[in-house]
Amino acid sequence: QSVLTQPPSVSGAPGQRVTISCTGTNSNIGAGYDVHWYQQLPGSAPKLLIYLNSNRPSGVPDRFSGSTSGTSASLAITGLQAEDEADYYCQSYDSGLTLGVFGGGTKLTVL
Amino acid sequence: EVQLVESGGGLVQPGGSLRLSCVASGFTFRSFYMSWVRQSPGKGLEWVANIKQDGSEKYYVDSVKGRFTISRDNAKNSLYLEMNSLRAEDTAVYYCARVPSPFGVGYMDVWGRGTTVTVSS
Numbered sequence: 261q262s263v264l265t266q267p268p269s270v271s272g273a274p275g276q277r278v279t280i281s282c283t284g285t286n287s288n289i290g291a292g293y294d295v296h297w298y299q300q301l302p303g304s305a306p307k308l309l310i311y312l313n314s315n316r317p318s319g320v321p322d323r324f325s326g327s328t329s330g331t332s333a334s335l336a337i338t339g340l341q342a343e344d345e346a347d348y349y350c351q352s353y354d355s356g357l358t359l360g361v362f363g364g365g366t367k368l369t370v371l
Numbered sequence: 372e373v374q375l376v377e378s379g380g381g382l383v384q385p386g387g388s389l390r391l392s393c394v395a396s397g398f399t400f401r402s403f404y405m406s407w408v409r410q411s412p413g414k415g416l417e418w419v420a421n422i423k424q425d426g427s428e429k430y431y432v433d434s435v436k437g438r439f440t441i442s443r444d445n446a447k448n449s450l451y452l453e454m455n456s457l458r459a460e461d462t463a464v465y466y467c468a469r470v471p472s473p474f475g476v477g478y479m480d481v482w483g484r485g486t487t488v489t490v491s492s
Contacts, residue, residue, distance in 0.1 A: 262415060296478035298416075305466055305482040306408075306416065317480065349416055353476050358430040359406075359418040360476060 263288060264350055264363035271369040272340045280366045282333040282350030288361065290331035293353040297326055297335045300347040300365075309348070310335060337368070345370045373397035373481050375467045380486030387457050387490070393450040393467030393483055401425075401445035404470040406479060407452045409463035409488075419465070420452065421475050430475070435461075457490045464488075 265283040272278040282295060289295055297310040308317050310326035313333065325336045333352075337344055350363040379391040391407070407419040420441040421430040429441050440453040450467055464487050468479035 294477060305484050306479075307482065308478060308480050311478045311480070351416075351478065359421055359432055360478075362416040362418065365415040 262364040263354055263357075263361040264352060266348075266350060266363040266366045268364070269367045269369065271371055272337075273371045274340055274342065276340045277336065277338045278340060278368065279337075280335040280348050280350075280368070282335070282352075282363050284331050284333075284352060284354075286331060287356055288331075288352045288354040289328060289333055291355055293355075295326065295328055295333040296351045297324075298349045298351065300349065302346070306349065340370055342370050344368060373469075375469065375481055375483035377465065377467050377483045377486040380465065380488045382489045382491065383457055384492050385458060385490055388453070388455045389457065389488060391452040391454065391465055391467075391486055391488070395448045395450070395467075395469075398469070398481075400443075400448040404472065404475040405443060405450045406468045406470055407441060407450075408466045408468055408479070408482075409461075410466070410485075411460070411463040414463075417463075421470065422450070423475060424473075428475070454488070457488075459490050462488060462490045 294312045298306040299309045300306045313328050314326045323338045347365045349365045374396045377393045406421045422441045438456045442451045464485040466485045467483040469481040
């Protein structure tokens with residue numbers, strides 16, 4: 261059971277918009293700790309997608325955006341493309357632990 | 372090019388030991404916190420251990436405390452993970468990752484390709 265809860269899967273057709281939620285508690289996201297997102301393509305290492313809630317590293321398309329509200333965070337992907345099919349993980353910090361924590365991951369399927 | 376390359380994975384029997392290595396290039400290794408993150412087959416990510424820039428502070432997930440030791444050699448731009456008393460549940464791909472925050476918490480911006488550890492008799 262992950263500290264941060266994500267839906268196991270989401271799907272969308274090319275060109276559509278999808279969102280992936282990441283639900284925490286008042287000891288992590290709700291406490292104001294930053295949320296980060298990673299994309300893991302099949303057979304590859306994770307790649308930083310969004311950092312400090314809403315910032316994109318150089319090279320990440322602006323189709324990807326992040327936001328937080330209360331005890332939750334969301335990753336939005338607009339203009340869905342086949343190459344976006346991957347696993348997505350949120351990550352934050354929990355005041356009860358000494359290391360960062362990850363969500364369980366969400367598999368995005370592009371229909 | 373900023374790069375992390377892991378090595379040392381393999382097949383080991385339960386109760387055995389293994390030492391993972393990660394060589395960094397393309398950035399000033401000694402300036403960054405470094406971490407090990409693992410991913411069990413078909414499962415999610417788990418932050419395993421963290422080490423401060425000078426090696427003076429180390430943090431571990433509860434499940435590996437007392438069995439795993441993270442260390443680094445800044446002269447060799449290398450990060451290590453000594454794993455003892457290995458269990459079946461330690462089977463995973465182990466990733467080396469860089470933590471940009473000077474305090475060791477936050478995100479990981481550079482990841483290696485990973486090295487696979489299989490614990491089985």
